[in-house]
Amino acid sequence: MSKVEITTQNNTKKITLSGHFTAMDHDQFRAILDDLQSGEGCTACAVDLEHLEFIDSGGLGMLLLLRDACIKQKLALSLTNAKGDVLRILDIAKFDQLFKVVG
Amino acid sequence: MQPLRHYGNARILIVDDDRVNRHLIRALLRTKGYSHIFEAADGIEALGMHKQHHPDLILLDLHMPHLSGFDVCRIIRQDHPHEDIPILVITQMDSMQDRVAAFEAGATDLITKPLHKEELLARVSIHLGHQGLMQDLMRYQKRVAQELRRAYDVQRSLLPAPDQIQGINERYGLMVEGYCHPSTELGGDMWGLSPLDDHRVLMSLVDFSGHGVHAALHTVWLQAYMGHNPMLITEQPDVYLAKINNALKAYIPLGHFATMIVMVLDTHHNTLTYSAAAHPQLIVWDDDGRCTHIATAQSLPLGLVEDTPFEAITIPLPEGGCFFAYSDGLLHPDLCENPLTEDSLNTLAQQSTPAFFLDLIKAHLNITRPHPVPDDNTFVFVSRRGGDTANPEWAAAS
Numbered sequence: 001m002s003k004v005e006i007t008t009q010n011n012t013k014k015i016t017l018s019g020h021f022t023a024m025d026h027d028q029f030r031a032i033l034d035d036l037q038s039g040e041g042c043t044a045c046a047v048d049l050e051h052l053e054f055i056d057s058g059g060l061g062m063l064l065l066l067r068d069a070c071i072k073q074k075l076a077l078s079l080t081n082a083k084g085d086v087l088r089i090l091d092i093a094k095f096d097q098l099f100k101v102v103g
Numbered sequence: 104m105q106p107l108r109h110y111g112n113a114r115i116l117i118v119d120d121d122r123v124n125r126h127l128i129r130a131l132l133r134t135k136g137y138s139h140i141f142e143a144a145d146g147i148e149a150l151g152m153h154k155q156h157h158p159d160l161i162l163l164d165l166h167m168p169h170l171s172g173f174d175v176c177r178i179i180r181q182d183h184p185h186e187d188i189p190i191l192v193i194t195q196m197d198s199m200q201d202r203v204a205a206f207e208a209g210a211t212d213l214i215t216k217p218l219h220k221e222e223l224l225a226r227v228s229i230h231l232g233h234q235g236l237m238q239d240l241m242r243y244q245k246r247v248a249q250e251l252r253r254a255y256d257v258q259r260s261l262l263p264a265p266d267q268i269q270g271i272n273e274r275y276g277l278m279v280e281g282y283c284h285p286s287t288e289l290g291g292d293m294w295g296l297s298p299l300d301d302h303r304v305l306m307s308l309v310d311f312s313g314h315g316v317h318a319a320l321h322t323v324w325l326q327a328y329m330g331h332n333p334m335l336i337t338e339q340p341d342v343y344l345a346k347i348n349n350a351l352k353a354y355i356p357l358g359h360f361a362t363m364i365v366m367v368l369d370t371h372h373n374t375l376t377y378s379a380a381a382h383p384q385l386i387v388w389d390d391d392g393r394c395t396h397i398a399t400a401q402s403l404p405l406g407l408v409e410d411t412p413f414e415a416i417t418i419p420l421p422e423g424g425c426f427f428a429y430s431d432g433l434l435h436p437d438l439c440e441n442p443l444t445e446d447s448l449n450t451l452a453q454q455s456t457p458a459f460f461l462d463l464i465k466a467h468l469n470i471t472r473p474h475p476v477p478d479d480n481t482f483v484f485v486s487r488r489g490g491d492t493a494n495p496e497w498a499a500a501s
Binding site: 020022023053054056057058060061062064065068085088089091092093094097098 | 314358
């Protein structure tokens with residue numbers, strides 16, 4: 001299971017993922033998506049992946065749901081600080097074509 | 104197991120050596136409509152009644168001749184470990200020793216003497232209620248388990264059958280080995296073989312996001328889609344992927360997708376042409392058993408963006424050469440104590456003969472003893488064994 005935290009800094013919703021982000025985190029992440037709708041005044045959403053060690057296809061699917069939610073909420077979405085296996089998985093899936101991936 | 108449609112249908116066994124007590128309890132139970140009541144005057148008779156009538160609840164006195172209530176309790180729990188029948192022990196209020204011993208023997212609850220009508224009826228009602236819920240749950244669990252087993256049989260029938268693999272092996276001079284093991288009852292991985300003509304055969308491996316029932320349904324959808332559109336099968340793997348991608352985009356719910364690799368082996372031109380959508384790498388060995396190619400054409404997963412372009416790559420694959428494609432479950436960090444990474448897998452491929460590499464992969468997946476795994480695991484290993492002569496390395500490995 002991943003630890004998922006959401007904070008608001010300035011006008012940005014910051015979602016921090018750590019550990020293993022997999023299909024097991026679906027319910028937890030759904031709550032995050034619901035929380036996004038309460039982000040009045042926010043203009044961006046940044047997902048911090050610095051402490052994420054692993055993401056599977058279920059985790060990637062949830063990022064796609066987040067992308068859709070951000071488009072609806074008109075939030076600029078970025079994936080930040082991915083490294084190691086997580087960066088490799090994002091690279092294989094060419095997620096840089098769908099997300100703004102920031103080093 | 105008969106359902107407790109309502110508590111009045113419940114079968115209740117009263118065990119007490121005192122006839123007056125038994126009749127008193129029976130009369131109390133009847134005031135609430137319980138009519139299927141059996142009585143036993145001692146422990147031995149109680150065990151016989153239990154065996155004969157399969158009661159839903161037992162009211163049990165502790166101190167009886169021949170066999171005590173403690174022993175009855177213990178024997179029922181020992182002999183029927185999966186039967187969660189409520190055993191309500193009737194005991195004296197002041198006997199703490201009895202109360203503790205009764206629970207140790209397996210009693211569900213205690214009813215104290217002297218008996219109070221409301222308390223007795225309330226406890227019987229509560230425990231029958233629990234029992235009913237438990238029976239509902241067990242029936243549901245059993246039904247779902249049976250349905251999942253049947254669904255798994257259906258899903259397995261989508262995979263290449265042994266005689267189909269044998270036919271492909273003989274027709275194209277190959278030794279094909281496929282493995283597909285779901286992480287739960289059903290999985291989202293699948294592999295396939297499709298002859299194109301007398302010298303070309305198409306192989307594919309698909310992995311739908313997530314696992315379990317929804318992912319398995321996607322594999323069935325894909326199989327049905329391909330079955331209804333056989334003209335989609337082409338010798339161009341990039342075109343094949345593009346068609347599936349667009350079809351999947353129109354069908355698959357948001358947040359779901361698939362990774363896939365499609366490989367076309369040409370035994371006349373000694374080439375392998377492949378195309379991949381966000382799929383793990385392809386590993387290739389030449390006829391000397393040297394690992395010559397570890398790479399993959401990459402693209403977005405299938406089902407996300409319409410008209411995604413895919414790249415086809417053609418590499419040499421002479422007689423005696425081999426290749427290996429796999430789903431990402433192989434590299435799952437929770438697969439075992441020493442998980443593989445992409446780098447360590449590549450090192451293994453470069454330092455091993457194909458046969459030894461395959462043995463290592465099988466050992467890593469522990470495929471001779473299927474066990475729970477964190478993600479679906481699938482691989483396809485193909486050896487061009489060289490006409491009718493089996494590759495000695497391969498033969499040794501198998």
